[in-house]
Amino acid sequence: MNKPLVMDSLKLLQVPQGEFELVRKPRNELLQAWDAADEFLLNYVDEIKVLSRHGKLLILNDAFGALAVALANHPVYSWNDSFTAQLALRENLLANGYPAEQVKTNSGIDFPTVTVDCVLIKIPKMLALLEHQLYVLRQVLDHDTHIIAAGMARNIHRSTLELFENILGPTTTTRARKKSRLILVQRDQSLKEGQSHYPDSYELQVDRNYRIINHASLFSRDRLDRGSQLLLEHMPVAERYRRIVDLGCGNGVLGIIATALNPKASLLFCDESYMAVASAEENFRAAFAQTREAEFRVADGLQGLAADSRDLVLVNPPFHQQHNVGDAIAWQMFKQARTVLVAGGELRIVGNRHLAYHSKLKKLFGNCETVAADSKFVVLSSIKHS
Ligand SMILES: C[S@@+](CC[C@H](N)C(=O)[O-])C[C@H]1O[C@@H](n2cnc3c(N)ncnc32)[C@H](O)[C@@H]1O
Missing domain, CATH: 3.40.50.150 (Vaccinia Virus protein VP39)
Structure with missing residues (x-):
């Protein structure tokens, strides 16, 4: 039986890395498991050839695994505070021909202690979570690690950019594409020390x-x-x-x-x-x-x-x-x-x-x-x- 076209377009992410079938957790057939910011980020990563074949990648706050699944042929670590996001990631990896353990996951409390070449950050709803994550990140990032964040333009405020600037270093944003924006950050090792206020x-x-x-x-x-x-x-x-x-x-x-x-x-x-x-x-x-x-x-x-x-x-x-x-x-x-x-x-x-x-x-x-x-x-x- 033919599936309705609208369902397919809601499930199929088409990006330079390939086509990926993705679902949300809890299941919701009427909502996509990715947003325009995920698409923008994946296109950008491909355009600037930021990842070599073996380049290690850390992804933060990937809601349903869209970023990690699309980049799963690299060594990927996913750091997320959400158990349902991790469930969605595993389910979406399996649906796209990868083993569920293809991407290593760390919970909100445990930080992955690997050295990575590139960090991709989806802007979370809670600014406090972002602040905490950036403080943790600053301890492990080198000057030459690529740091790229993405979000819908309506969720990126002056205060969001200030967090990146004050905690990690010089920060610029791209023009909006499909109402989403990227944030490009340069790690400045000379910034004065600071630490997370949480808990x-x-x-x-x-x-x-x-x-x-x-x-x-x-x-x-x-x-x-x-x-x-x-x-x-x-x-x-x-x-x-x-x-x-x-x-x-x-x-x-x-x-x-x-x-x-x-x-x-x-x-x-x-x-x-x-x-x-x-x-x-x-x-x-x-x-x-x-x-x-x-x-x-x-x-x-x-x-x-x-x-x-x-x-x-x-x-x-x-x-x-x-x-x-x-x-x-x-x-x-x-x-x-x-x-x-x-x-x-x-x-x-x-x-x-x-x-x-x-x-x-x-x-x-x-x-x-x-x-x-x-x-x-x-x-x-x-x-x-x-
Ligand atoms: C409105 S808060 C209430 C927190 C607390 N009970 C209180 O009254 O202050 C809703 C809570 O539900 C949790 N939550 C959201 N989705 C969930 C899920 N699928 N399973 C379990 N908890 C979930 C959130 O993480 C959040 O802590």
Whole structure:
């Protein structure tokens, strides 16, 4: 059967390095797994012949593996804080005839300690993550390493360029092509020393005082998010909540307060960000040392967790994936939560009012109660009946 043309053009990246079939994670047949900045970067790398056959390459923040797959016939190292990005990379390598291990990957916390000839950087949504990465990079880059960053022009600001200039050295930008831009950077070894400000921290006062540390890629790094605050004020407390999940845990605030208020509970903290799970683990240990039980899991949501195994799932769902806004991940999280909950178990979430999670939950669980609301957020609860 012929596939519709529009689907093919959404899946097939055509660049000088070849044609590559690419998908996103989570799957989304209506969105491409690359953007114009990836295309611009791959064309530029080919035009200026920056890579010799054996030239080593480090790629940062490659959303679904488009850059690494297109350049996979070189020794490539991919540094990414996102587990789902790494999953997409492996799947896309396999789909394009490479073994899944063709590209070596490092998590957000572990930096690849190789010497490379060229560094390609996709501008991440969090400027703090970029800042942290540039500070780490400056320790390992030589004067003659090619450093090329790329992003959509709307995401490249004066402050973005200043980061490159202040941390690495002289920085110029190209003209825009298809609304994307490249940033070309020269490493200046004489720049004065400096170091990453991350992890940073804030104080949280609930039943007692907590110091909450946050690695660079984290959501709401300098203060508690207002939505999370509303959920903390309406945290479920009951004897029957013995196995609690903090899904999309970020720095772990929801799970930590659930632990404090439910003295017999054990916790599972999950996030697809390595830096998030590392922050949650540090914060949990600082709050409870070894007195309470918890597991920490970097994964795509609750994938792989046994069905009917948890009593309560807490979520403040993400409403964007890098620069794209959408509710696909929230929807995936709600469906996974329903699967892992026992009969009688509860999903409690907080979300922006305008996202209309109420109707989604009603459809999925057959019930949804509004527990609390303010001008911007709602706390919703759904019970799994069977
Ligand atoms: C709005 S933040 C909430 C963080 C924290 N729970 C809080 O309330 O401050 C959403 C979190 O979901 C995580 N996330 C996004 N996609 C995910 C996925 N596919 N699986 C697990 N976590 C994910 C993000 O990394 C982020 O930490």
